[in-house]
Amino acid sequence: MSNLQWPELIIFTILFALVTVLGFMASRWQRGSTLDHLDEWGLGGRKFGSWITWFLLGGDLYTAYTFVAVPALVFSAGALGLYALPYTIVVYPIVLLPALRMWSVSRVRGYVTPADFVRGRFGSPILALLVAITGIVATMPYIALQLVGLEAVLRTMGINGSGIVGHLPLLVAFVILAFYTYQSGLRAPALIAFVKDILIYIVILVAIIYLPSKLGGWSHIFDTAAKKLGTPSPATGKPAGSILLTANNQLQYATLALGSALALFLYPHSLTSVLASRGRSVIKRNMVALPAYSLVLGLLALLGYVAITAGVKPLTNAATGKADGNTIVPVLFDSQFSSWFAGIAFAAIGIGALVPAAIMSIAAANLWTRNIYKEYIRKNATPQEEAKQAKLASLVVKLGAVAVIILIDPQFSIDLQLIGGVLILQTLPAVALALYTRWFHRWGLIAGWVVGIGWGLIMLYGIPNPANGKQHFGGSALALGNMSIFGWHPFSGSQVQIYVGFVALIANLVVAAIVTVIARRMKIFNGTDDTNAEDYHADENDKDLRPIGVH
Amino acid sequence: MSTEKHDGKVRGLQFSPWNLLLIVPLLVLVTPLFNMDGPRLFGMPFFYWFQFLFVAIGVLSTWIVYMMTRDKPTVDAPDKLSVEDLDEGDAR
Numbered sequence: 035m036s037n038l039q040w041p042e043l044i045i046f047t048i049l050f051a052l053v054t055v056l057g058f059m060a061s062r063w064q065r066g067s068t069l070d071h072l073d074e075w076g077l078g079g080r081k082f083g084s085w086i087t088w089f090l091l092g093g094d095l096y097t098a099y100t101f102v103a104v105p106a107l108v109f110s111a112g113a114l115g116l117y118a119l120p121y122t123i124v125v126y127p128i129v130l131l132p133a134l135r136m137w138s139v140s141r142v143r144g145y146v147t148p149a150d151f152v153r154g155r156f157g158s159p160i161l162a163l164l165v166a167i168t169g170i171v172a173t174m175p176y177i178a179l180q181l182v183g184l185e186a187v188l189r190t191m192g193i194n195g196s197g198i199v200g201h202l203p204l205l206v207a208f209v210i211l212a213f214y215t216y217q218s219g220l221r222a223p224a225l226i227a228f229v230k231d232i233l234i235y236i237v238i239l240v241a242i243i244y245l246p247s248k249l250g251g252w253s254h255i256f257d258t259a260a261k262k263l264g265t266p267s268p269a270t271g272k273p274a275g276s277i278l279l280t281a282n283n284q285l286q287y288a289t290l291a292l293g294s295a296l297a298l299f300l301y302p303h304s305l306t307s308v309l310a311s312r313g314r315s316v317i318k319r320n321m322v323a324l325p326a327y328s329l330v331l332g333l334l335a336l337l338g339y340v341a342i343t344a345g346v347k348p349l350t351n352a353a354t355g356k357a358d359g360n361t362i363v364p365v366l367f368d369s370q371f372s373s374w375f376a377g378i379a380f381a382a383i384g385i386g387a388l389v390p391a392a393i394m395s396i397a398a399a400n401l402w403t404r405n406i407y408k409e410y411i412r413k414n415a416t417p418q419e420e421a422k423q424a425k426l427a428s429l430v431v432k433l434g435a436v437a438v439i440i441l442i443d444p445q446f447s448i449d450l451q452l453i454g455g456v457l458i459l460q461t462l463p464a465v466a467l468a469l470y471t472r473w474f475h476r477w478g479l480i481a482g483w484v485v486g487i488g489w490g491l492i493m494l495y496g497i498p499n500p501a502n503g504k505q506h507f508g509g510s511a512l513a514l515g516n517m518s519i520f521g522w523h524p525f526s527g528s529q530v531q532i533y534v535g536f537v538a539l540i541a542n543l544v545v546a547a548i549v550t551v552i553a554r555r556m557k558i559f560n561g562t563d564d565t566n567a568e569d570y571h572a573d574e575n576d577k578d579l580r581p582i583g584v585h
Numbered sequence: 586m587s588t589e590k591h592d593g594k595v596r597g598l599q600f601s602p603w604n605l606l607l608i609v610p611l612l613v614l615v616t617p618l619f620n621m622d623g624p625r626l627f628g629m630p631f632f633y634w635f636q637f638l639f640v641a642i643g644v645l646s647t648w649i650v651y652m653m654t655r656d657k658p659t660v661d662a663p664d665k666l667s668v669e670d671l672d673e674g675d676a677r
Binding site: 113116119120123124126127128130131251252253254255256277278279284287288291292315318319321322323325328329332336 | 607617622637
């Protein structure tokens with residue numbers, strides 16, 4: 035802990051203290067009659083307007099990890115890393131219509147989680163349980179990764195200790211976060227998101243205008259990056275990447291972007307922010323306005339090339355002894371900006387970790403409470419008991435994430451998050467398609483889920499990464515030639531890569547359809563549908579809407 | 586395709602041809618269209634600025650769909666787009 039960057043640390047600490055105060059004050063902001071209800075604690079009273087929803091969703095979807103990992107991927111692999119841009123371009127047009135239906139039916143029936151909807155739609159506690167578990171398992175490593183983003187910043191500021199001491203600042207930051215989330219619920223990240231997003235916009239705009247002019251212009255930056263990426267790496271003997279896509283990774287690029295887009299709003303935390311909005315018009319406006327963040331993310335991705343040109347070397351993590359690629363953006367800011375501005379940039383990333391971590395822990399807690407605790411452990415739980423249970427669960431979830439980062443190699447979380455994306459995509463038929471049709475049989479959906487998850491995991495397990503010598507879970511790009519259906523290789527010899535999640539989803543849909551047809555033939559009971567056709571069109575000003583937060 | 590019954594509530598699938606515009610942004614997934622270096626814009630290869638352009642195309646498509654498919658004349662007060670706007674939440 036020798037070379038502490040004091041000016042950066044002081045500015046970081048001041049801004050961090052500011053959001054801490056905001057977090058605790060949030061419990062009194064726009065307060066409903068009680069916080070002892072999931073509508074209030076878990077969904078902020080279901081009354082957020084357009085601006086708050088915009089900041090909340092922006093803070094939720096574009097996380098600190100995204101902000102460090104996307105440029106890091108561009109830094110190391112080139113054009114492939116830019117998939118984040120098409121991903122966030124296509125997601126809003128795709129999601130607009132289903133999100134409206136989900137909001138309406140949840141508003142009418144009082145659903146808080148995607149699994150609540152599945153439970154109501156198919157009357158199947160098993161299917162709902164599968165969806166809830168998938169959601170929790172996919173979200174947990176995502177929370178842990180926010181810590182990776184926060185830690186990258188802390189280490190760049192000189193807090194790069196080894197062992198438990200090195201993790202102490204992280205622990206303190208997360209304990210504070212855990213307490214104000216416990217107290218204020220979704221209102222805390224909603225309020226803090228304002229600070230986070232404004233800081234991020236300032237930092238990115240400055241970075242994207244100032245840095246290229248300082249480093250010789252975009253043309254020079256792209257040419258330097260092309261040259262550097264084209265140099266064969268010592269580990270594999272092949273070039274690390276290129277500034278354009280190759281014949282083999284174009285399909286991977288498109289399917290990864292599409293798969294990620296389809297997965298994004300299946301994550302429970304995205305849905306939490308959608309359900310917290312006041313009405314359909316709020317959601318529509320947001321689907322139009324959220325791409326402002328995509329623009330920022332795309333520009334941020336280019337910082338990977340800027341870092342190459344500036345000659346940035348990733349820091350070595352003193353706790354693991356390995357070079358941490360995620361530090362390249364913080365190191366770039368540290369070396370190119372004056373220390374006070376770097377402090378603001380670091381605070382932006384650091385606070386950027388808190389907002390999604392809070393929302394994700396709330397979403398996971400809601401899932402636990404509604405679909406496991408109330409369904410299986412305490413069937414007659416009152417709304418107060420639900421809220422109490424969810425608050426406790428949010429603490430457990432966050433402490434669990436810290437423990438995972440401190441006790442296990444962070445690489446473990448990164449692997450898990452990669453897996454999580456593939457897993458959550460497998461809930462698409464049960465959650466998203468079910469918004470439109472009840473054609474799929476509940477047993478078909480269960481069978482599809484099992485096959486999608488099982489095969490997805492098998493494929494991920496079999497992917498090595500020669501660049502860092504990992505044998506398994508080395509990435510999400512499957513060479514078509516290695517695809518095996520019970521030993522049959524339909525694309526034998528092909529080196530073209532595709533996103534594993536996408537392949538698993540297709541298998542999932544095929545199996546779900548086949549089992550559906552069989553189940554219908556055999557006239558197996560398909561559960562009772564609690565929802566009515568008009569539920570999917572309800573809006574905020576309808577008469578006789580269910581009151582919010584009433585016991 | 587909408588079916589309105591006497592209680593004025595909407596049921597069934599609401600389909601507007603305008604919704605088809607939402608397909609346009611998906612063109613950004615067809616990588617052979619833009620996977621090339623030139624022509625450059627401000628020194629940025631075509632691959633990059635084309636995709637940035639598509640952010641705008643995505644916004645435009647979604648916005649047109651939003652404007653064209655608004656349900657009935659909205660009866661509620663105009664959204665003032667302010668934090669204060671939320672205060673009325675309790676009164677509703």
